[in-house]
Amino acid sequence: MPGIRSQLLKLAAIYVALALLPLAIVLLPPRPPGRSLLVEYGVGLGFVALAIMGLQFLLTGRFRRVGASLGLDRMLQFHREAGLVAAFFVLGHVTVLLLHRPGYRSFLDPRVDIARAGALWLVLLALVLLIVLTLTRRRLGLSYEWWRATHAGLASLVLIIGTVHVLRVGWYVSATWQQVIWVIAALVALALLVHVRVVKPLGARRRPWRVADVRRERGQAWTLTLDPVGHAGMHFAAGQFAWLSLEPSALALQQNPFSFSSSAERRDRVELTIKELGDFTSTIGSVRPGTAAFIEGPYGALVIPDNASGAVFIAGGVGITPIMSMLRTLSDRGDTRPLALIYATSGPERTLFLDELPTLRTRLQLEIVHVFENPGQEPCERGMLTADILERRIPVDRPDLHYFICGPSPMMDLAEQVLALRDISMDRIHVERFDIA
């Protein structure tokens, strides 16, 4: 598999080409007369901003191939950064044109054209809301479900009004074929959204599951055991995740992403371990066995390569979930490669899977290091996970191993830094950040 850097570069090249496509198209005849440099610059910024907005729908399209090689978290982070760039370009579009041609202020003047001005103010407000709600969702206490629905609605609004704006201004789209291209491009973007939010969840409903068991775990977490109903189950690779929705749900399309915690050898009985973090996750404990469940997936690139000579897992809190799936899978397969787990939690009573880990240690070539902030009498590293602990506990001179990091962002940053300073190749450091969205 090509390295992460080369994959990112390939993605960047395709992205730039697609974002510049509108400018290439407007250069084709019939071309309107040229205007001043700054007007053309401002207009060009607007075209590229709209293209980036359209591409945002592509980045969240949940394409398995891209997601599997690059990781959905990286795609989402790219999506997030691109959103900020789109907003910056829209700001540039408005500022350059208004400053250079004060006459353009009429576009935003409701006394001149209330529908046009209203739509343009609305799109600016929608853009601001998109960014503010995304950046402050947790601080404002907004539920993930509410934010996700609002995000899609606002983004669609921006895309639709932006496209109508291009068509209404009409400067570069006088020919029918040009108008058709813009309309088709916008429709494709919206179709991608419908595909992800409607078609895929409905597809998952054709392969239903039933909650067989709801088990309380340490650390305010629950494990849902799901059995397939009328089908053979789901093939997934250990470390991957799926989107879950449960009946009864007022919103039939409600989905939340969770990692599999069970062995990938058992496709006919899967488990998802979910920590109570508010919203939907806080309702898991009250789910009754027999409830209908729907899972769409699998997704994610946090997977052990077949040719890995061994692995080091660095987990924090609920970040152990995908790693537990890996350990259980390796155990079921009788794997004999050297493995190490460095697992940081606040204390034994809040440590997920604490009782099962010793069994896995006996079945695998697995060394386990617990890092407890509030330890009891058991042997462990004490306090927060630090670079010093990682330096001491990560096997030395093993650049051939693969390293898996999953947990809170500060912990992941720390672990990545320690590994990077050891000259471990980025392709051998596998991370999954759950707090990107």
Next chain:
Amino acid sequence: MSGARPVLQHLVVRRMMRIIALVLLLAVALFAAVRAA
């Protein structure tokens, strides 16, 4: 150890997006130069 400052993977994505934004800004400038009367 290389002694080089470690680059976190999520920072790689951020840097890449910044470079893309710069490339796009330059491309828009080129477009404007071509189109300007």
